[in-house]
Amino acid sequence: MTSFFPSRTISIYMGRMFLVRTFGILAGLVLVLQALDLLGESGKILAVPGNGDAQVWHYVSLRVPQIIARFLPFSVLLGTILTLITMNQNSEVIALKGAGMSAHQVLAPLIVASIGVAALSFAFNDRVVPRATATLNRWEKVDYGPMPVDRGDRTNVWVRSGPDLIEVDRISGRGAAAQLGGITVYDRNGGELRAIVTARFGKRSGDGWAIWPAQRFDVASGKVTQLGETIIATGVTPDQFTLSSVDPDELSFRALKEAIDDLGAAGRPTKSLEGALWHKLSGPLSSVLMPLLGAVAAFGIARSGKLFVRAVIGMALGFAYFVADNFALAMGNLGAYPPFLAAWAPFLLFLFIGETVLLRTEE
Numbered sequence: 001m002t003s004f005f006p007s008r009t010i011s012i013y014m015g016r017m018f019l020v021r022t023f024g025i026l027a028g029l030v031l032v033l034q035a036l037d038l039l040g041e042s043g044k045i046l047a048v049p050g051n052g053d054a055q056v057w058h059y060v061s062l063r064v065p066q067i068i069a070r071f072l073p074f075s076v077l078l079g080t081i082l083t084l085i086t087m088n089q090n091s092e093v094i095a096l097k098g099a100g101m102s103a104h105q106v107l108a109p110l111i112v113a114s115i116g117v118a119a120l121s122f123a124f125n126d127r128v129v130p131r132a133t134a135t136l137n138r139w140e141k142v143d144y145g146p147m148p149v150d151r152g153d154r155t156n157v158w159v160r161s162g163p164d165l166i167e168v169d170r171i172s173g174r175g176a177a178a179q180l181g182g183i184t185v186y187d188r189n190g191g192e193l194r195a196i197v198t199a200r201f202g203k204r205s206g207d208g209w210a211i212w213p214a215q216r217f218d219v220a221s222g223k224v225t226q227l228g229e230t231i232i233a234t235g236v237t238p239d240q241f242t243l244s245s246v247d248p249d250e251l252s253f254r255a256l257k258e259a260i261d262d263l264g265a266a267g268r269p270t271k272s273l274e275g276a277l278w279h280k281l282s283g284p285l286s287s288v289l290m291p292l293l294g295a296v297a298a299f300g301i302a303r304s305g306k307l308f309v310r311a312v313i314g315m316a317l318g319f320a321y322f323v324a325d326n327f328a329l330a331m332g333n334l335g336a337y338p339p340f341l342a343a344w345a346p347f348l349l350f351l352f353i354g355e356t357v358l359l360r361t362e363e
Contacts, residue, residue: 014109022079062136077318080294110291121284134250208234248276275332278343292354293317
């Protein structure tokens with residue numbers, strides 16, 4: 001029975017060549033792009049009184065994870081093409097083909113190595129990048145000055161409680177200690193507004209929220225009734241009130257999933273966040289596509305003079321995937337694509353395209 005992989009020695013040789021080139025290219029991209037980024041940002045950082053070299057290096061430590069996360073798939077694509085071009089020029093691919101191996105068997109070591117890169121990418125994107133992004137975003141909002149302590153205060157929050165809508169002007173504190181200020185309850189029935197209840201203060205009380213001094217305006221009669229203290233939003237948790245706008249880039253996969261559940265329970269739209277959640281899986285898996293899209297550079301005789309053209313075709317396919325991926329995410333954010341389709345359609349489409357091109361250019 002013929003093994004799907006080349007020999008162990010060849011597999012290790014190809015995998016090591018691929019990984020060395022991939023991470024070498026990534027290191028070069030990070031150095032160049034970080035240097036270019038510092039040209040524009042270092043002046044802003046050092047313009048703040050008290051900032052010095054330590055703050056510049058702190059900025060670098062926060063920015064580098066973002067650059068790595070964004071350009072790792074590009075590095076895998078370029079590492080694949082460079083590896084396969086080298087093997088083609090040295091007639092190593094011809095030797096493997098002459099031994100009776102198919103195109104998929106030749107690419108198998110690279111695909112297995114790219115799966116490892118994808119797993120590493122997911123772990124890095126899930127554990128390191130969100131924390132760095134959240135910290136950098138907060139620092140940029142204060143123009144690289146001293147960052148204030150986040151006490152969890154929120155403003156202009158909307159929550160749904162059954163058919164009713166609740167607007168809160170300001171919220172301070174978290175959990176059961178959350179305090180509400182400027183509450184407006186839109187009492188609805190069957191989509192029609194029946195009454196508006198307003199109050200200046202509110203706090204957690206049992207399974208609901210006590211608000212005071214409250215008054216009720218009846219829409220039909222125009223009558224205003226003083227309620228004193230009353231209970232609203234039964235079943236609404238403190239997290240639903242304290243949730244503000246969610247940036248998926250600042251959250252891990254699990255934290256984003258929990259935020260989507262809370263926002264959904266609060267009656268807020270979550271389609272764009274669901275697309276971002278799926279993309280946290282499909283994004284790292286794009287590394288597995290790159291050996292397939294760049295494989296066109298491996299097959300064909302190097303002395304035919306078309307090796308450069310094949311390399312360009314491989315890069316074009318890879319970059320076309322990234323364009324399609326960003327376009328699909330944008331359409332998902334606009335609501336034109338369902339979340340699952342926005343995240344996975346480019347991956348599945350280019351998986352099919354890569355297989356088709358590989359089979360047609362193998363000989």
